[in-house]
Amino acid sequence: MQAYHQLEAEFKSRNIRFTKPRRAIFKCLQTATYPLSIRDIYTSLPNIDRTSIYRTLELYLSLGVVQIIPIGWKQKYELAEPYAPHHHHFICLKCGSHTDINPPGLEDLLRHYERTAGVIITAHTFELSGVCAACQQGIQ
Amino acid sequence: MQAYHQLEAEFKSRNIRFTKPRRAIFKCLQTATYPLSIRDIYTSLPNIDRTSIYRTLELYLSLGVVQIIPIGWKQKYELAEPYAPHHHHFICLKCGSHTDINPPGLEDLLRHYERTAGVIITAHTFELSGVCAACQQGIQ
DNA sequence: GCAGCTACTGCAACTTTGTTGCAATAGTGT
């Protein structure tokens, strides 16, 4: 809810209309417990035209409201900072479960690379996949 | 060349045919200095049918010969270990240059997460983008 | 609450990307 009003204010200050489709797509992303594909979004919002979903996601990307997460062979969308806490993902290839993670040391690693290479890092992807603890112990 | 013969041997031992299209696609990926999109591949190999490129890349993915790299909004393909040394990328958003990187500490970070979370990591993506040193100093 | 302005949506038509089945072809072993 917090984030929703934050975005509403952001839109108002920029004279961008926070329309019904845009609200719906934001809420859809906010409710999801894992990153969504475009298909996920427009099957869960059947009364919003595909075109509007593409255009809204493009807008949200340019505003930094959402980010693209590469999962398996697919691109998925998820709220970005500051609309959702910064995190990464571990995906279990057996059971398909998603775990939000935030490994300590990752930030340091980025800052260290910036210093040594003399670059500025404005974005990063970091995603893990493998076998979760439960699947290692379980029957299968 | 090394890697090419390595793959040739791998194919022979598995009774998979190392055909002309498959050779061409491998060489194409090997020659490239940055990850290629499917479009990159079939524009540079116009006498190979799109279908064969999709099927070959699918095969190569399943054999671990190539891996998918998420760059910007696109998926790109690149040779994987052991056909190319393991590395990640820094992409400059101003000049578009690609730099292969291998930040020290990344492996430790993965191993540490495996221990603390009790999981097994079989794959990871780690890509950086921002502004390179040259672009920070240059006129623009 | 109404009118007017225009950003935004939904539609339709289209382009590009990815998939499937099948007949023809080209690797491989003998």
Add this chain to the structure above:
DNA sequence: ACACTATTGCAACAAAGTTGCAGTAGCTGC
């Protein structure tokens, strides 16, 4: 050189993504 069959290229298709435009809905001022 022959035969076996994995693999290719073709054609037809399905899905994903794009574009232009007329109509709509969200703001603003009254």
